[in-house]
Amino acid sequence: MSTSPDTPPVAAAAPELRRRPAPTVEVRRAGAAAADLTGFDVLAVPVAAGEGEDAPLQPRPGAADAAVRYGVDLGAVCAAEEVTGAAATVTRLPVPAPDGSPRRLLVVGVGDSSVTALRRSGAALARATGSADVATTLADGVGPAGTRAFVEGFLLASHAPPVSGRRAAAEVAPRRLALLGDVDAADVRHAEVTAGATVLTRDLAATPSNLKDPQWLTAQVHELAAGLRLKVDVRDEARLRREGFGGLLAVGAGSASSPALVQVGWTPRATPGAPHVVLVGKGITYDTGGLGIKPRESMVAMKTDMAGAAAVLAVVLAAARLKLPVKVTGLLALAENAFGASSYRPGDVVTHYGGRTTEVNNTDAEGRLVLGDALAYADAALDPDVLVDVATLTGAATLGLGKRHAPLYSADPALVQELLAASAATGERLWHMPLVEDYAASIDSDVADARQVTTTPGHGAGSIVAALFLRPFAGARRWAHLDIAGTGRADAPEHEVTRGATGFGARLLLEWLETSVAR
Structure with a gap:
């Protein structure tokens, strides 16, 4: 088909997105010996190493029942x-299955039965059993934190990213997990919400x-x-321009897709005067680097450059589902950093919301511009009691700490300790980094309030400098910055983390809100 010069090309239809x-x-309150497990493929029971080098293996709840059921010396x-x-x-275990029993009997090591061990054991069980239906006593009698950790591990390791671009397949029934013994259903529901927040973050980032x-x-x-009756307020491009959000406008200028600032909030009705937390998420839906274009290899994963905004959205939704006694407002700073005739340039001066100005040195350091607004x-x-931003911000974060720890920046010792405690509880690992005052001079500018990045050759400390750039925008608020550039993506599965978008930050922030802010 031919077209005239005035006829726009026909856009290819976008593939359907399908989620597993x-x-x-x-x-099920029954034990492993008596439970009706018709239709289940696997029965899994826990064991732990004995204390001491030659100590015998220690059976945990359900192991003895399974031995009776299968008629074996476990x-x-x-x-x-x-x-x-x-x-x-x-x-x-190579044992024959009696009639009415799952054909596979598995023993799962639980180590010291800590929350970390139980979460990882849940993940290992999920991976070892594929799509099979599983009955298990691994959550029997382990308490609220143990139950939540085990269920989270199982659900997170069972997750697969959304599929597009393949021929539609028949709908797959969800696999079943039956928890046998002394397990509180409320703890299970809680874990489903927190794991669901991570899964939503992964799905959005992987789209x-x-x-x-x-x-x-x-x-x-x-x-x-809408399903939770939460209020949403959207600043589109016209409104951003009227109100002076120069960072978002500059970054989004080169794209055919307009930038936006989306505000979504949970306010508990039963808790007047509840503390107010504002979460800010970087939402760059694709990052070419702009005029400072990235190498091809570096661009491949950039669909996940909005993982911070996805985590913020997931936390607000989960806070509403859990009815946390905390007012939580999420701000999603959304833009596409594209390469085009109207792209912003090195040397430009950007005026942010509120009047602070930035001299642009690197169009591939766009995240700090939208976060500043x-x-x-x-x-x-918004008058928050605490302000936290989450962003896949700097490659320097990965160079310094790898992909298993995210840098945490804050000058508030109490806030640092709260977030580190949430990190330890969830397995989403943070490392407190210094806001080195001596480095602040490296982003001084002759033409604006600050440079976007340092221009000092060999200066290094890129993640610290980025945090120092953001700090003035938070005013005198209690503030923390999480740089999830390394932890937001994974090259291979490990424990409850899956390959690709990891969903890092959602469970961490929910744990912090529930155990520290809502006290």
Whole structure:
């Protein structure tokens, strides 16, 4: 088909996005010996290493019942199979299955039965059993934190990213997880919400950018918030221009997709005077680097450059589902950093919301520009008690700490300790980094309030400098900055973390809100 010069090309239809259903989790009070397990493929029971080098393996709740059910000497079979009881080890025992029993009997090592060990054991069980329906006593009698950790691990390791671009397949029924014994259903429901927040963050971050632009993400916010009756306020490009959000406008200028600042909030009705937390998320739906274009290899993962905004949205939704006694406002700073005739340039001076100015040195350091607008707005208009931003911000974060720890920046010792405690509880690891005052001079500018990045050759400390750049936008608020550039993506699965978008930050912030802010 030919077209005239005035006829726009026909856009290719975007592929349908399909998500795999999450496992269903049920609680059955019966023990492993008596429970009706018709239809289940796997029965899994916990064991732990004994204390001391030659101590025998220690059965945990349900192991003795399973031995009765299958008519085996569990200790002897485990010894023959060299079962160690170490956390996250899964061994299939070669025993015949009686009628009405799952055909596979697994023993799962739980190590010291800490929340970390239980979360990792849940993840190992999920991976070892594929799509099979599983009944287990691993959550029997482990208490609220243990139950939540085990269920989170199982659900998170069961997750697969959304699929697009393949031929539609038949709908797959969700796998089943039955928890046997002394398990509180309320703890299970809690874990489903927190794991669901991580899964939502992963799904949004993994969505291809030909589907996902600021307008698509805005529509997702409206749809998800409507089910919980949460208020959504959207600043589109015209409103951003009227109100002076120069950072978002500059970054989004080169794209056919307009930038937006989306505000979504949870306010508990039963807790007047509840503390107010504002969460700010970087939402770059695709990052080419702009005129400072990235190398091809560095651009491949940039559909996940809005993982901070996705985590913020997921936390607000989960706070509403859990009815946390904390007012939580999420700000999603959304833009696409594209390469075009109207792209912003090195040497430009950007005026942010509230009037602070930035001299642009690197168009691939766009995240701090959109965060500056959102932080300044939060400080000036929302009056938060605490302000936290989450962003896949700097490659320097990965160079310094790798992909298993996220840098945490804050000058508030109490806030640092609260977030580190939440990190330890959830396994989403943070490392407190210094806001080195001596480095602040490296972003002094002759033409603006600050440079966007340092121009001193060999200066280094890019993640620290980025945090120092953001700090003035938060005013005098209690503030923390989480740089999740390394932890937001994973090259390979590990424990509850899946390859690709990890969803880092959602469970961490929920734990912090629930255990520290809501006290």
